[in-house]
Amino acid sequence: MLFELERVSLRRGGEPVLVELSARFPEGVSAVVGPSGSGKSTLLRLLDRLSDPDQGVVRFRGTDTRELDPLQLRREVALVPQLPALLDGTVADNIGFAAGLSDRDPDLDRLLGLAGLGGSFADRDVERLSVGEQQRTMIARALATEPDVLLLDEPTSALDEHARDSVERTVVDLHRKLGNSIVIVTHDPEQARRLAEWVVRIDAGRLVDQGAAAGMLA
Amino acid sequence: MTGIDVTIGEVAASLVLVAIAAAISRWRGAGLEADIGTAVVRSFVQLTAIGFVITAIFDEDSLLLVLALLAVMVVFGAFTARARARHVPGALTPLLIALALSATATLGLVLGLGIFPAEPRYLVPVGGMVIGNAMTASAVALNRLGDEMRTEAPRIEATLALGATSRRAAAPSVRRALRSGTIALVDSTKTTGLIFFPGTMVGMLLAGADPTDAVRLQLILLYVLLGAVAISALTATTLAYRNFFTAAEQLRDRGDGAGQPAQ
Numbered sequence: 001m002l003f004e005l006e007r008v009s010l011r012r013g014g015e016p017v018l019v020e021l022s023a024r025f026p027e028g029v030s031a032v033v034g035p036s037g038s039g040k041s042t043l044l045r046l047l048d049r050l051s052d053p054d055q056g057v058v059r060f061r062g063t064d065t066r067e068l069d070p071l072q073l074r075r076e077v078a079l080v081p082q083l084p085a086l087l088d089g090t091v092a093d094n095i096g097f098a099a100g101l102s103d104r105d106p107d108l109d110r111l112l113g114l115a116g117l118g119g120s121f122a123d124r125d126v127e128r129l130s131v132g133e134q135q136r137t138m139i140a141r142a143l144a145t146e147p148d149v150l151l152l153d154e155p156t157s158a159l160d161e162h163a164r165d166s167v168e169r170t171v172v173d174l175h176r177k178l179g180n181s182i183v184i185v186t187h188d189p190e191q192a193r194r195l196a197e198w199v200v201r202i203d204a205g206r207l208v209d210q211g212a213a214a215g216m217l218a
Numbered sequence: 219m220t221g222i223d224v225t226i227g228e229v230a231a232s233l234v235l236v237a238i239a240a241a242i243s244r245w246r247g248a249g250l251e252a253d254i255g256t257a258v259v260r261s262f263v264q265l266t267a268i269g270f271v272i273t274a275i276f277d278e279d280s281l282l283l284v285l286a287l288l289a290v291m292v293v294f295g296a297f298t299a300r301a302r303a304r305h306v307p308g309a310l311t312p313l314l315i316a317l318a319l320s321a322t323a324t325l326g327l328v329l330g331l332g333i334f335p336a337e338p339r340y341l342v343p344v345g346g347m348v349i350g351n352a353m354t355a356s357a358v359a360l361n362r363l364g365d366e367m368r369t370e371a372p373r374i375e376a377t378l379a380l381g382a383t384s385r386r387a388a389a390p391s392v393r394r395a396l397r398s399g400t401i402a403l404v405d406s407t408k409t410t411g412l413i414f415f416p417g418t419m420v421g422m423l424l425a426g427a428d429p430t431d432a433v434r435l436q437l438i439l440l441y442v443l444l445g446a447v448a449i450s451a452l453t454a455t456t457l458a459y460r461n462f463f464t465a466a467e468q469l470r471d472r473g474d475g476a477g478q479p480a481q
Contacts, residue, residue: 012471048379051468070466075381085376087390098380138376145380 001062002027002149002181003047008056010042010205017042018053018205029175029182031196031213033189039205040185041082044151047183048079075102078147082154082185084134091129091137092122098144106144114177115140116170132163139170143178150174152184156191171195222425233258275338284341288325291349292317299357303458305364307470312457313356320352320450321345324442333438344442347418351403351443352450359399359451360458366391367462375469384463392455399451400444407440416440 003025010018018039025047032040045051046058049065058065065073086094092108099106109119115136126134135155142150152171156164172195175182186192192199192213199216201208209216236258243250275283296313303309325345334340367374370391377387410416418439422432464470 049466049468050375050379051471052464052466066466070468071381071383073381074379078381079379081372081376081379083372085373087373087377101381101386142380 001025002030002060003183004057004059004062005043005046006057006059008046008053008058010046010051010053010055012042016205018046020056021202021205021207022056023200023202023207023210025181025183025200026198027181028197029171029184029195030198030200031192032183032185032200032202033192034187034202034208036187038203040187040202041153043202044079044153044183044185047151048077049073050079075145076147077149077151078142078145079151080135080138080142080153080155082157084131084138086126086134086137086141089126090122091117091124091126091140094126094137094141095122095144098141102145104144104146111140111143114143114170114174116166130163131158132160132167135159135167136170139167139174143174148180150180150182152182154185154187157187168195272342275342279338281336281338281341284338284345287342288321288345288349291346292321295349295353299353299360299454302357303360303364305368306360306458306461308461309360309454309458312454312461313353313360315457316356316450316454317349317352319453320356320446321349323449324348324446327445328442333442344439347439347443348446352446355399355403355447356450356454358402359395359455362398363391363395363455363458366395367459371469378467378469384460384467388459388462392459395455395459396451399455400447403444403447407444410436410440 001024005021005023008018008021009016021039021043023043032043034040042051046053046065047060049058049068049070052058052066060068060073060077087097091112095106095108095111108122112119112121117133117136117140121129121133121137124133126137129137135158139150139152139155155171156167159167168191171182171184174180184192184195186195196213198211199213200210201216236254240251240254242248243254271287275287292314295317296310299313299317300309303313306312325341325348328334328344329336334344367388374387374391378384406414416436416439419432419436422435423429462470
């Protein structure tokens with residue numbers, strides 16, 4: 001099992017965000033589906049150990065994430081947040097920074113190609129990119145650390161239909177070409193149906209149901 | 219250097235300017251009259267008190283008393299600066315260390331290089347200026363650091379998510395905070411003599427000193443203060459940024475949800 005959550009609870013600012021939530025994510029492409037404010041992003045952050053639950057256990061391939069070196073975990077499991085948050089500089093600067101964290105020399109053309117951007121983007125200032133291009137730069141940057149697993153938080157929420165289709169194709173390609181497991185957070189059940197093999201549905205911080213996408217979203 | 223006598227009557231006469239300041243505030247509805255009054259009373263009481271303390275220390279000629287006075291200044295300075303750094307968790311310890319280190323390093327160098335002799339007459343005023351400027355610089359730096367960590371939280375967390383250490387993720391914010399803390403003194407040092415006369419030089423000229431001596435002493439103090447300000451801002455930001463992160467390299471939840479990415 002890629003990830004398991006066991007009776008996970010988390011409060012923030014006194015408010016419950018996740019409540020006794022147990023869920024599992026097999027290898028492959030999974031989706032976390034739920035309405036806005038249901039705790040999806042918080043769940044994703046737990047998988048990358050950007051926060052720890054108040055109660056319960058999160059396991060990555062069978063090991064409690066609290067027993068893992070968080071830096072090592074995040075190089076294996078890369079999270080791309082909902083809103084682009086790039087460093088000042090060019091696309092190449094950002095990808096180079098990420099690759100440098102794992103002592104790698106980035107293959108810019110390949111990474112930009114995987115993220116659906118042309119090689120000509122390398123020298124573009126990130127501030128001059130559209131939101132969709134920034135989002136894809138975030139994906140290219142995450143891939144530069146050569147992660148095993150990608151966590152994508154609403155990767156298309158800020159995009160128009162055309163850009164959304166393009167990012168969705170990128171996600172499908174990534175799984176097919178690199179064999180990465182992917183967990184994608186989305187509020188859109190249709191998107192989950194298009195992309196995922198496994199679906200975890202939550203609402204108000206609680207599990208609604210989980211299972212193979214074909215059965216659940218039919 | 220010749221001394222000058224200032225009578226209490228002359229001090230009282232200068233209050234006319236304070237009255238003008240208060241009148242302007244009232245006329246334009248700035249609402250600063252009460253603050254101006256507090257400032258006048260506090261400055262009078264505090265400076266008179268420190269005047270007695272300094273007289274006593276000069277009379278005793280005791281370096282231990284000087285050290286005690288400087289230590290008190292460091293502690294008060296750190297508490298004062300903490301009020302400006304209220305968005306920085308656990309700011310007091312970094313500020314105490316920053317002020318103490320900055321005072322120790324600069325005064326130690328000044329004495330070691332033989333710029334001033336180890337006498338209360340030099341150590342008390344120079345130490346006071348060093349600690350005062352170090353306090354302002356570290357307060358400004360940590361104030362900026364607090365703002366940076368709030369506004370930059372999404373970018374910092376996105377960098378952590380790549381497997382970067384908190385040190386790497388916070389580096390741009392720490393750099394901007396350090397710059398904020400030191401830039402004011404650097405800028406005023408650049409323009410000194412052109413658009414403003416610094417206080418020490420003014421004081422020495424008023425006291426009848428030779429202008430060349432006044433300028434040289436002022437230069438020494440400006441350079442000492444530059445060092446003090448850089449050391450305190452660097453120390454405060456380097457120690458304080460860590461308090462925004464947990465041991466597991468997570469951005470600390472401040473309980474109010476501020477700075478945390480949206481769910």
